Amino acid sequence: MNNDQKAPANQKAPANENAPANEARSVQDREAMRAAAKTAILSCLAMKKGERLLIISNPETEQEEIARVVHEVAQENEINSTLVLQPVKTQADFAEEYVIDAIAQEPDAVASISTEKLGKDKKGLEQPYRLAPTQNERDEQDENKGDTPAVPDPRAKTYDHIFDFLLSGKKTIRSFWSPGITADMFARTVNIDYTLMRQQARALKKLIDEASFLMIQAPGGTDIVLSVEGRQTFMDDGDFGRPGRGGNLPAGEVFVSPALKSGEGHIVFDGSIADIAGDIVIREPIDCTVVGGFVMEAKGGDEAARLERAMKHGMDMAAELARKGRMAPEEALRYATNSRHLGELGIGLNDMARIGGNMLEDEKVYGTCHFAIGANYDDDAPALIHLDGLVKRPTITALLPSGQEITFMRDGLLELPDDDLFSLND
Numbered sequence: 001m002n003n004d005q006k007a008p009a010n011q012k013a014p015a016n017e018n019a020p021a022n023e024a025r026s027v028q029d030r031e032a033m034r035a036a037a038k039t040a041i042l043s044c045l046a047m048k049k050g051e052r053l054l055i056i057s058n059p060e061t062e063q064e065e066i067a068r069v070v071h072e073v074a075q076e077n078e079i080n081s082t083l084v085l086q087p088v089k090t091q092a093d094f095a096e097e098y099v100i101d102a103i104a105q106e107p108d109a110v111a112s113i114s115t116e117k118l119g120k121d122k123k124g125l126e127q128p129y130r131l132a133p134t135q136n137e138r139d140e141q142d143e144n145k146g147d148t149p150a151v152p153d154p155r156a157k158t159y160d161h162i163f164d165f166l167l168s169g170k171k172t173i174r175s176f177w178s179p180g181i182t183a184d185m186f187a188r189t190v191n192i193d194y195t196l197m198r199q200q201a202r203a204l205k206k207l208i209d210e211a212s213f214l215m216i217q218a219p220g221g222t223d224i225v226l227s228v229e230g231r232q233t234f235m236d237d238g239d240f241g242r243p244g245r246g247g248n249l250p251a252g253e254v255f256v257s258p259a260l261k262s263g264e265g266h267i268v269f270d271g272s273i274a275d276i277a278g279d280i281v282i283r284e285p286i287d288c289t290v291v292g293g294f295v296m297e298a299k300g301g302d303e304a305a306r307l308e309r310a311m312k313h314g315m316d317m318a319a320e321l322a323r324k325g326r327m328a329p330e331e332a333l334r335y336a337t338n339s340r341h342l343g344e345l346g347i348g349l350n351d352m353a354r355i356g357g358n359m360l361e362d363e364k365v366y367g368t369c370h371f372a373i374g375a376n377y378d379d380d381a382p383a384l385i386h387l388d389g390l391v392k393r394p395t396i397t398a399l400l401p402s403g404q405e406i407t408f409m410r411d412g413l414l415e416l417p418d419d420d421l422f423s424l425n426d
Contacts, residue, residue, distance in 0.1 A: 025065075025183065032187035033066065037073040039191045040249055045109050045174060046241030049078040052107040056099055058115045059085045063178075066186050067113040082107070088115045091276055091385055092317060095119025103162050103173075109240075110163065112177040116278075120384070121161040126326050128158035129165035157379060168379070171244030178249050180279070180360050189250035189352045189361060194238045197252055197349050201237040203416045204254040204347060207408055208233040211398035214256075214345065216369060218394045219411075220285055224265030226258040226293070226345065234377060236364075237349075252350025252364035257376035263293040263342045267371050271355050271390025272362045273303065276310045281357040286389065288373075295340045295373055307373075307387070314339030314374060314385035338383035344372035346388070347396070347409065359388050367412030369394045 025033075041047050053074050057067035067083060074081035086096040100121055103110060112118045159165035166173045178186070208214070212229045216222055233256045236247035269286040272279055284301035295311065298304045315336040322332035350364035363370045374385040393412035397405050408415055 029183065029187065030069070032191070033069045033183055034073055036187050036190040037066075037070045038077075040070060040111070040176060041074050041079065042077065043194075044176060044190075044238045044240050044249060044251070045111075047074070047077070047079050047109060051079055051109065053079050053081045053109045053111065054102055054105075054107040055081060055083045055111045055113060056102075056118065057083065057085055057113045058088045061088070061115045062182055063113050063115050063180075066178075066181060066183060067111075070111060070113065086119070089117045089119035091117055092313070093117070093119050094122045097122075100162055103166065106166060106172050108173065108243075110167075110173055110175040110246075112175070112179070113181060114177075114179050116179055118163065118177065118179075121163070122326070124160040124162055124165070125321065128160050129162060129169065131157045131159070131165070131169040159379070160382065164379075167244060167246050173246075174240050174243050175246035176240055176249040176251075177246070178360060180358050181249070182358070185250065185358070185361050189252075189350055189364070192350070192352055194251070198235075198237045198239060200349050200414060200416065201235040201254050204349075204408065204414075205233040205235055207398055207406065207416075208254070208256055210400055212401050213399040215397045215399065216345070216391070216394050218268065218270075218369075218391050220270040220392060221266060221268035221287060222391050222394065224263060224267055224290055226264075226342065227262035228256050228345075229259055231256050231259055231378065248360060248364070250350055250353060250361055250364050252353060252366075253346045253348055255344050255346035255377065257344055257378045257381070258293060258342050260381060261293040263290045265290055267295075267389070267391065269303075269307075269371075269389035269391060271365075271368055271370075271392050272357050272359060273307065273389035274359045274387045275306050276313050276385070277306075279357050279359040279362070280306075281355065282390075290342060293342045295342065307389075310385065310387055311339050311373060314383055317384045335383050338376075338381045339374055339385055341374065341376070341381050341383060342371060343374050343376035343381060343383070343386060344370070344388070346370045346372070355390065359390075362390055363388050365390070368392050369396065369409075 055067050057064045071081045071083045084102050086099050215225045236251050236253045238251035240246050267288045272281045286300040286304045288295045289297045298307045318332040318335035321327035322329045348365045348368045351366040353361045353364040355362050368390050370388050370390045373387045374383040396409040397407045
């Protein structure tokens with residue numbers, strides 16, 4: 001049975017949906033893609049017979065070719081796979097309504113294999129999804145409200161995208177997303193041995209979770225201190241087998257959202273950087289001055305000017321939503337302000353990844369770290385952009401509450417004690 005969901009007639013669709021994905025690709029290359037697809041489905045997502053998998057991609061693209069291989073391998077393993085195609089979306093675009101509706105059906109797993117982005121959720125931006133309070137929260141609210149009218153629990157988290165709501169809020173789906181992935185990247189960086197990567201990721205998470213501050217320095221000029229106190233460290237280690245888990249494929253990073261309004265110093269991007277128009281390899285380093293957790297200025301050549309325009313674009317998009325009545329003015333101001341906010345520090349762990357101007361792979365490169373400007377992962381600094389930029393050969397030091405300083409990466413090389421690395425096999 002073919003579960004491909006066609007785009008509406010007014011949307012661009014493949015010329016021949018039943019044609020082979022790419023007849024020019026060699027048998028060897030296609031088998032490598034099939035092996036990677038099997039790893040993604042059965043190992044990373046840990047899917048079982050009879051479960052439902054939703055695959056989202058774009059017609060007549062290299063990503064559709066990958067998506068069809070994943071779809072084919074899933075069906076061969078008796079997984080109920082549905083492939084949905086929509087036009088290519090950028091950071092500024094809305095997802096098609098039928099894509100949002102397909103996600104809202106709450107499949108067991110979602111795989112977004114797109115040329116650029118999944119697309120924003122128009123419904124969620126206009127009326128955010130609210131996570132219902134827990135029973136304890138409801139009981140406490142009932143005890144305290146007396147005869148006053150019931151109001152939404154102010155502690156309830158809200159989400160502006162159905163995907164985030166189901167993955168991070170309700171935790172009813174699991175997922176991987178691969179924006180801009182190529183066939184070569186898929187075959188080379190997905191079908192790997194995840195054992196060491198996961199050990200390294202767990203050791204880094206343990207250390208960063210215990211830290212109050214992180215200090216990052218690099219030969220290119222990066223020198224910044226930021227607070228991570230009270231923040232949760234996330235792992236993108238390819239282990240997405242339980243509801244509520246998800247991450248990139250290729251996998252291979254540990255990342256954390258700096259504490260709000262923290263971050264003082266300079267970030268000098270010298271690897272690659274994301275832009276509204278696409279990812280680029282940096283020719284002239286971009287020197288960003290960070291004050292109070294916000295990028296105040298980006299200096300350099302053409303790439304620095306592009307970064308400034310991208311941050312301004314994030315602000316302009318929020319203002320436009322407010323102007324059209326799709327976002328409350330005070331919320332739009334919050335989104336606009338966070339277009340210059342330091343939203344992420346990530347550390348790459350995939351030794352098969354290479355810098356090539358595709359941030360999906362670039363940010364996983366072992367020996368690098370990356371910072372993102374815009375939305376963060378703790379959902380307390382929303383923005384309409386998330387621009388990752390790479391720093392090569394960083395030295396990263398954790399400052400613990402006790403005053404102890406632990407340098408765990410030096411000139412791009414991890415320095416993790418064996419007892420920390422290999423005692424984390426749970």
